[in-house]
Amino acid sequence: MTLNSTLEGKIAFITGGTRGIGWATAKLFACKGATIILNSISDESVLHARVEELQTKFGVKCDSFSYDVGDREAVKECYAAIFKRFKRLDILVNNAGVLNSSLLGMITSENIDHTINTNVKGMLYNMQSASRLMTRNHSGSIINLSSIMGRFGAEGQTVYAGSKAAVIGMSCSAAKELAAQNIRVNVVAPGFIDTEMANEIPPEKFQERIESIKMNRIGTPDEVANVIYFFASDLSTYVTGQVLGVDGGMVI
Template structure:
């Protein structure tokens, strides 16, 4: 992995939206490095197999995005091996749903640690090398829930709204350094995360989507890819909503 290929780091790339993002960047022949934190490597190996079929070089690592030290170490390895990171996509995320009155401290902490601190850890580490070359693209995956809230998801909503504020602040800090920082806020997308929703909650969500259907991971990946392309050179600090009209 070297030469003129872009080097793209994606968190949560083993499945769902993260996998679709890996495959989208692979279509341009980029070098793909993704992390995941599944209990086993089955899905990560599936993604690696798909990337291999596309003829791109790819690497996967099991890593908890919320561990500051592990993320620092991971980036040192990446820079040693590939010299640079052109694009960072902060996609890893979890839900730990409960009504506020029943939400445990651990459920709150887990959602915030993975969804928000994970974005801080990766952005800080990637920015160091991007600043040196005065170029880079950072795309953070937020959620419509960070904008409109959701019953049983106060922790998740707080983490995803936090990503929006973080994105805008870092975009301001890096605007003169050739680095753009944007967020993509998907609506309701067909992945394992939403398959686990109770049928009633799923139907309630669907009935609120003006376009009348659930989104596809590829539809989110296309927007991420566009934000990382030259077509989006003058776009920074934005939250792009990909939600079938659920929030306007």
């Protein structure tokens, strides 16, 4: 039996794709031959530079859409455009997310709305539209990014942890609903990963986190991308509705 572990011929859409885990995933997928569609809300020039880099380095087709994943109309327009340009979608990596730390008594309405709009509604809108494109081909893989905090919580992260727990619930439901269409939905729950988000925390907290990790080091975006790739590829054709932690043994 030969395993097809490349992504050649596959169309992959990665939200929040210009930095951190999203960008590491985009590079890995491009290296494996997928056509890459990137989304980001950041500066369009950054998005275009990323697209150019993928095309030059890996010789793959690449496209991009700059929009806020929490904007339902923008999501609809994006998927209509994907449909027009590519006629199909094989992989969605629902990665875009925000983290705003606040202790319970100091959480603002703006923080709640912004976090829920991006991390919960945004993920739901993208799953909804992606699954419709995937239904046409009776196949597809959706990988939703949660967090170790979505499973176990953390001080100062009530809103973020709540939004990431919602990702797990939504994903399990969608996995049950879409399995009959041969569309798989899985969750990757990173622990402490070397991204801009991690570098924003104070040095003493940073050290505290490292000490809580059994492998005694921070993870890299590439290590998370490898797990996302597993779920995206044919290596996991019989796996759906699973939550896989990538946390160096932070929680065992």
